[in-house]
Amino acid sequence: GAGVSQSPSNKVTEKGKDVELRCDPISGHTALYWYRQSLGQGLEFLIYFQGNSAPDKSGLPSDRFSAERTGGSVSTLTIQRTQQEDSAVYLCASSLEGTGLTYEQYFGPGTRLTVT
Amino acid sequence: GDSVTQMEGPVTLSEEAFLTINCTYTATGYPSLFWYVQYPGEGLQLLLKATKADDKGSNKGFEATYRKETTSFHLEKGSVQVSDSAVYFCALSDQARQAGTALIFGKGTTLSVSS
Numbered sequence: 001g002a003g004v005s006q007s008p009s010n011k012v013t014e015k016g017k018d019v020e021l022r023c024d025p026i027s028g029h030t031a032l033y034w035y036r037q038s039l040g041q042g043l044e045f046l047i048y049f050q051g052n053s054a055p056d057k058s059g060l061p062s063d064r065f066s067a068e069r070t071g072g073s074v075s076t077l078t079i080q081r082t083q084q085e086d087s088a089v090y091l092c093a094s095s096l097e098g099t100g101l102t103y104e105q106y107f108g109p110g111t112r113l114t115v116t
Numbered sequence: 117g118d119s120v121t122q123m124e125g126p127v128t129l130s131e132e133a134f135l136t137i138n139c140t141y142t143a144t145g146y147p148s149l150f151w152y153v154q155y156p157g158e159g160l161q162l163l164l165k166a167t168k169a170d171d172k173g174s175n176k177g178f179e180a181t182y183r184k185e186t187t188s189f190h191l192e193k194g195s196v197q198v199s200d201s202a203v204y205f206c207a208l209s210d211q212a213r214q215a216g217t218a219l220i221f222g223k224g225t226t227l228s229v230s231s
Contacts (some may be wrong), residue, residue, distance in 0.1 A: 003159075004159075008123040009160055010209075033218060033219075035219075035221075042221055042222065042223040042224060043205065043207075043219075043221035044221075045210070045220070047220065052193075056218070059218070091159070091160065093160075095217075103164050103217075105154075105157045105162070105219065106162075107160040107161070109158070109159045110157055110159060
Protein backbone atom coordinates (compact mmCIF):
# COMPACT_ATOMS: atom_id res chain seq x y z
CA GLY A 1 0.00 0.00 0.00
CA ALA A 2 0.92 3.66 -0.17
CA GLY A 3 3.35 4.95 2.37
CA VAL A 4 3.62 8.38 3.95
CA SER A 5 3.90 11.06 1.31
CA GLN A 6 5.14 14.60 1.66
CA SER A 7 5.09 17.60 -0.61
CA PRO A 8 6.93 19.42 -1.92
CA SER A 9 10.07 17.34 -1.93
CA ASN A 10 12.18 20.48 -2.15
CA LYS A 11 11.35 24.07 -1.29
CA VAL A 12 13.56 27.11 -1.66
CA THR A 13 12.24 30.30 -0.15
CA GLU A 14 13.47 33.75 0.72
CA LYS A 15 14.04 34.79 4.29
CA GLY A 16 10.88 36.31 5.73
CA LYS A 17 8.44 34.38 3.55
CA ASP A 18 5.89 31.89 4.87
CA VAL A 19 5.97 28.23 3.78
CA GLU A 20 3.56 25.34 4.03
CA LEU A 21 4.66 21.71 4.06
CA ARG A 22 2.18 18.92 3.53
CA CYS A 23 2.02 15.37 4.86
CA ASP A 24 -0.31 12.57 3.81
CA PRO A 25 -0.11 9.78 6.37
CA ILE A 26 -0.80 6.12 5.78
CA SER A 27 -4.55 5.51 5.60
CA GLY A 28 -5.92 4.39 8.94
CA HIS A 29 -2.99 5.70 10.98
CA THR A 30 -4.32 7.82 13.80
CA ALA A 31 -1.01 9.22 15.04
CA LEU A 32 1.03 11.73 13.04
CA TYR A 33 4.39 13.25 13.92
CA TRP A 34 6.54 16.01 12.49
CA TYR A 35 10.32 15.95 12.95
CA ARG A 36 13.12 18.17 11.69
CA GLN A 37 16.48 16.88 10.51
CA SER A 38 19.26 19.45 10.39
CA LEU A 39 23.02 19.22 10.27
CA GLY A 40 23.62 20.86 13.60
CA GLN A 41 20.76 19.41 15.62
CA GLY A 42 20.16 15.96 14.17
CA LEU A 43 16.57 14.71 14.26
CA GLU A 44 14.23 16.69 16.51
CA PHE A 45 10.60 16.10 17.39
CA LEU A 46 8.34 19.03 16.53
CA ILE A 47 4.67 18.15 17.03
CA TYR A 48 2.37 15.15 17.45
CA PHE A 49 -1.28 14.57 16.58
CA GLN A 50 -3.37 11.69 17.91
CA GLY A 51 -6.93 11.36 16.66
CA ASN A 52 -9.07 14.27 17.82
CA SER A 53 -6.95 15.06 20.88
CA ALA A 54 -5.16 18.35 21.31
CA PRO A 55 -1.77 18.15 19.62
CA ASP A 56 1.46 17.89 21.60
CA LYS A 57 3.29 21.03 20.45
CA SER A 58 6.11 20.83 22.96
CA GLY A 59 8.80 20.38 20.33
CA LEU A 60 8.01 23.44 18.23
CA PRO A 61 11.07 25.74 18.34
CA SER A 62 9.20 29.05 18.16
CA ASP A 63 5.75 30.55 17.67
CA ARG A 64 6.57 30.96 13.97
CA PHE A 65 5.89 27.24 13.64
CA SER A 66 2.39 25.83 13.63
CA ALA A 67 0.67 22.75 12.31
CA GLU A 68 -2.81 21.49 11.76
CA ARG A 69 -4.36 18.21 10.86
CA THR A 70 -7.64 18.32 9.02
CA GLY A 71 -10.16 15.50 9.26
CA GLY A 72 -7.70 13.36 11.14
CA SER A 73 -5.68 12.75 8.00
CA VAL A 74 -3.61 15.29 6.05
CA SER A 75 -1.38 17.60 8.04
CA THR A 76 0.19 20.92 7.14
CA LEU A 77 3.22 22.39 8.88
CA THR A 78 3.45 26.16 8.47
CA ILE A 79 6.55 28.22 9.11
CA GLN A 80 5.97 31.97 9.16
CA ARG A 81 8.64 34.58 8.49
CA THR A 82 11.23 31.93 7.67
CA GLN A 83 14.80 32.34 8.90
CA GLN A 84 17.97 30.77 7.58
CA GLU A 85 18.18 28.52 10.63
CA ASP A 86 14.89 26.96 9.54
CA SER A 87 16.73 25.29 6.65
CA ALA A 88 16.43 21.55 7.24
CA VAL A 89 14.67 18.42 6.09
CA TYR A 90 11.19 18.20 7.59
CA LEU A 91 10.03 14.64 8.13
CA CYS A 92 6.54 13.39 8.75
CA ALA A 93 5.74 10.02 10.30
CA SER A 94 2.54 8.17 11.08
CA SER A 95 1.66 5.18 13.20
CA LEU A 96 -1.39 3.20 14.17
CA GLU A 97 -1.58 4.70 17.64
CA GLY A 98 0.59 6.92 19.75
CA THR A 99 -0.23 5.85 23.27
CA GLY A 100 0.09 2.57 25.11
CA LEU A 101 1.99 0.05 23.04
CA THR A 102 4.85 1.34 20.97
CA TYR A 103 3.76 1.16 17.36
CA GLU A 104 6.24 1.55 14.54
CA GLN A 105 6.45 5.01 13.05
CA TYR A 106 6.56 5.07 9.25
CA PHE A 107 8.43 8.01 7.83
CA GLY A 108 7.88 9.97 4.65
CA PRO A 109 10.72 10.99 2.33
CA GLY A 110 10.83 14.49 3.79
CA THR A 111 10.71 18.03 2.46
CA ARG A 112 14.07 19.75 2.09
CA LEU A 113 13.60 23.41 2.97
CA THR A 114 16.25 25.93 2.03
CA VAL A 115 15.89 29.52 3.22
CA THR A 116 18.05 31.97 1.28
CA GLY B 117 15.56 15.09 29.75
CA ASP B 118 15.93 11.85 27.88
CA SER B 119 18.76 11.64 25.37
CA VAL B 120 20.62 9.30 23.04
CA THR B 121 24.35 9.30 22.31
CA GLN B 122 25.81 7.29 19.47
CA MET B 123 29.31 7.02 18.15
CA GLU B 124 30.51 9.62 15.70
CA GLY B 125 31.07 8.55 12.16
CA PRO B 126 31.84 7.97 9.48
CA VAL B 127 32.54 4.29 9.89
CA THR B 128 34.37 2.79 6.92
CA LEU B 129 34.59 -0.99 6.58
CA SER B 130 35.46 -3.58 4.00
CA GLU B 131 32.83 -6.07 2.92
CA GLU B 132 32.40 -8.99 5.35
CA ALA B 133 33.89 -7.05 8.25
CA PHE B 134 32.24 -7.02 11.69
CA LEU B 135 30.23 -3.94 12.57
CA THR B 136 29.52 -2.34 15.92
CA ILE B 137 27.86 1.03 16.32
CA ASN B 138 27.66 2.10 19.93
CA CYS B 139 24.55 3.69 21.40
CA THR B 140 23.89 4.73 24.98
CA TYR B 141 20.89 6.47 26.42
CA THR B 142 19.63 8.37 29.43
CA ALA B 143 15.99 8.06 30.38
CA THR B 144 13.90 8.66 33.47
CA GLY B 145 11.47 5.86 32.71
CA TYR B 146 11.53 2.61 30.78
CA PRO B 147 11.81 3.56 27.13
CA SER B 148 11.60 1.38 24.08
CA LEU B 149 14.75 1.45 21.97
CA PHE B 150 15.09 1.50 18.19
CA TRP B 151 17.56 1.50 15.36
CA TYR B 152 16.46 3.30 12.21
CA VAL B 153 18.34 3.26 8.91
CA GLN B 154 18.37 5.82 6.13
CA TYR B 155 19.67 4.52 2.80
CA PRO B 156 20.92 7.07 0.28
CA GLY B 157 18.00 8.95 -1.24
CA GLU B 158 15.42 7.13 0.87
CA GLY B 159 13.38 7.83 3.99
CA LEU B 160 13.97 6.55 7.49
CA GLN B 161 13.10 2.90 8.00
CA LEU B 162 12.80 0.96 11.22
CA LEU B 163 15.59 -1.62 11.35
CA LEU B 164 14.91 -3.22 14.71
CA LYS B 165 13.52 -2.49 18.14
CA ALA B 166 13.45 -3.74 21.73
CA THR B 167 10.80 -2.82 24.25
CA LYS B 168 12.23 -4.05 27.56
CA ALA B 169 15.49 -4.93 29.25
CA ASP B 170 17.40 -7.93 27.86
CA ASP B 171 15.24 -8.00 24.73
CA LYS B 172 17.20 -8.56 21.54
CA GLY B 173 15.99 -6.94 18.35
CA SER B 174 17.15 -8.43 15.07
CA ASN B 175 16.59 -7.89 11.37
CA LYS B 176 18.57 -8.37 8.14
CA GLY B 177 21.50 -9.81 10.08
CA PHE B 178 21.67 -6.85 12.46
CA GLU B 179 21.20 -7.30 16.19
CA ALA B 180 20.99 -5.08 19.26
CA THR B 181 20.34 -6.01 22.89
CA TYR B 182 18.61 -3.69 25.36
CA ARG B 183 21.07 -3.47 28.28
CA LYS B 184 19.49 -1.63 31.19
CA GLU B 185 22.51 -2.02 33.46
CA THR B 186 24.78 -0.23 30.99
CA THR B 187 22.00 1.87 29.39
CA SER B 188 23.15 0.71 25.98
CA PHE B 189 21.71 -0.60 22.73
CA HIS B 190 24.71 -1.28 20.50
CA LEU B 191 24.08 -2.31 16.90
CA GLU B 192 26.07 -5.26 15.55
CA LYS B 193 26.35 -7.22 12.35
CA GLY B 194 28.73 -10.09 11.78
CA SER B 195 29.45 -9.52 8.10
CA VAL B 196 28.55 -6.25 6.42
CA GLN B 197 27.73 -5.85 2.74
CA VAL B 198 28.11 -2.91 0.39
CA SER B 199 24.33 -2.59 0.43
CA ASP B 200 24.47 -1.83 4.19
CA SER B 201 26.03 1.56 3.45
CA ALA B 202 23.64 4.03 5.02
CA VAL B 203 23.12 6.33 8.00
CA TYR B 204 22.06 4.55 11.18
CA PHE B 205 20.11 6.27 13.95
CA CYS B 206 19.62 5.04 17.47
CA ALA B 207 16.40 6.26 19.08
CA LEU B 208 14.25 5.89 22.15
CA SER B 209 10.59 6.51 22.75
CA ASP B 210 10.02 9.38 25.11
CA GLN B 211 7.82 7.92 27.83
CA ALA B 212 7.81 11.22 29.70
CA ARG B 213 5.40 12.77 27.24
CA GLN B 214 1.76 12.83 28.27
CA ALA B 215 0.61 11.64 24.92
CA GLY B 216 2.26 9.81 22.10
CA THR B 217 5.59 8.16 21.81
CA ALA B 218 7.71 10.80 20.16
CA LEU B 219 11.14 9.49 19.28
CA ILE B 220 14.40 10.97 20.53
CA PHE B 221 17.20 10.30 18.08
CA GLY B 222 20.95 10.16 18.24
CA LYS B 223 22.83 12.22 15.69
CA GLY B 224 23.32 9.33 13.31
CA THR B 225 26.35 7.29 12.22
CA THR B 226 27.29 7.05 8.57
CA LEU B 227 28.46 3.60 7.50
CA SER B 228 30.37 3.15 4.26
CA VAL B 229 31.19 -0.39 3.13
CA SER B 230 33.59 -0.99 0.26
CA SER B 231 34.02 -4.15 -1.80
